[in-house]
Amino acid sequence: MEKENILIGRNTVREAIKSGRSIDAVFVAKDSRDGSLREILALAKKQGIVVKETVKSKLDELSMPFGYQGRPGNHQGIVAQVSSIVYAELEDIFKRAEEKGEPPFLVALDGITDPQNLGAIVRSAEVLGAHGVVILKRRSASMTAAACKTACGAEEYIPIARVNNLAAAIDEVKERGVWVAAADMDGQDAFGADLTGALMLVIGAEGEGVSRLVKERCDFTVRIPVRGHVESLNASAAAAVLLYEKVRQDAGKKK
Numbered sequence: 001m002e003k004e005n006i007l008i009g010r011n012t013v014r015e016a017i018k019s020g021r022s023i024d025a026v027f028v029a030k031d032s033r034d035g036s037l038r039e040i041l042a043l044a045k046k047q048g049i050v051v052k053e054t055v056k057s058k059l060d061e062l063s064m065p066f067g068y069q070g071r072p073g074n075h076q077g078i079v080a081q082v083s084s085i086v087y088a089e090l091e092d093i094f095k096r097a098e099e100k101g102e103p104p105f106l107v108a109l110d111g112i113t114d115p116q117n118l119g120a121i122v123r124s125a126e127v128l129g130a131h132g133v134v135i136l137k138r139r140s141a142s143m144t145a146a147a148c149k150t151a152c153g154a155e156e157y158i159p160i161a162r163v164n165n166l167a168a169a170i171d172e173v174k175e176r177g178v179w180v181a182a183a184d185m186d187g188q189d190a191f192g193a194d195l196t197g198a199l200m201l202v203i204g205a206e207g208e209g210v211s212r213l214v215k216e217r218c219d220f221t222v223r224i225p226v227r228g229h230v231e232s233l234n235a236s237a238a239a240a241v242l243l244y245e246k247v248r249q250d251a252g253k254k255k
């Protein structure tokens with residue numbers, strides 16, 4: 001599976017944004033800000049697409065492997081990185097659980113923006129037997145080359161569904177008989193909570209944690225007890241601990 005594609009030049013990037021194509025990031029040259037570039041950036045911003053400022057040589061470098069050899073500058077000050085990974089639907093995750101004859105086990109990410117955290121969580125989810133990962137379409141990291149690199153190929157084996165609205169996805173999942181647990185520092189002790197059976201674990205964003213709206217939709221909130229001075233774990237470390245705790249509890253119940 002191809003991990004990454006680059007769209008080069010103003011018209012290409014503008015049309016891609018307008019068409020609603022899934023764009024991971026727009027890279028724009030630091031020193032170019034004329035009218036048409038400003039218009040494209042405003043479009044990108046409106047759609048919640050990540051815009052990164054960079055130097056022209058970086059744009060040359062990004063464009064080179066995609067047929068622009070020997071023609072630096074042809075990117076006109078802008079390139080967009082689009083992911084070509086095939087995202088799944090929520091339904092595919094439930095199908096996966098059904099095929100395996102297991103209660104659905106999902107991980108949802110409420111706005112994780114660091115691709116390495118996303119990749120690490122996808123990897124842990126796959127390794128620990130979750131049936132799928134749910135991420136947000138906007139204002140969140142997607143499966144870029146950086147995320148795939150950290151996932152170490154796990155994305156090939158686990159469905160990753162992108163949703164517009166996590167609160168709505170939680171309602172849908174709950175209707176299908178799955179308990180939804182938010183991971184948050186103000187929850188009940190995760191090691192005393194019942195994580196067995198059909199479960200979706202919601203991990204919060206690096207800065208803001210789980211949003212209030214999402215937390216209100218969850219059935220309960222779990223906390224990993226900490227002993228140090230730093231308040232919280234890294235999101236991917238917290239996900240790994242909680243996923244493992246669920247696996248441990250399920251194994252204990254089977255005995």
Ligand SMILES: C[S@@+](CC[C@H](N)C(=O)[O-])C[C@H]1O[C@@H](n2cnc3c(N)ncnc32)[C@H](O)[C@@H]1O
Binds near residue numbers: 183184203209223
């Ligand atoms: C870096 S933390 C976010 C910290 C954020 N400042 C807050 O107050 O929520 C990212 C996510 O990792 C999970 N997490 C981190 N430490 C945790 C802990 N001790 N117990 C449960 N979840 C934790 C939560 O889902 C959290 O939203």
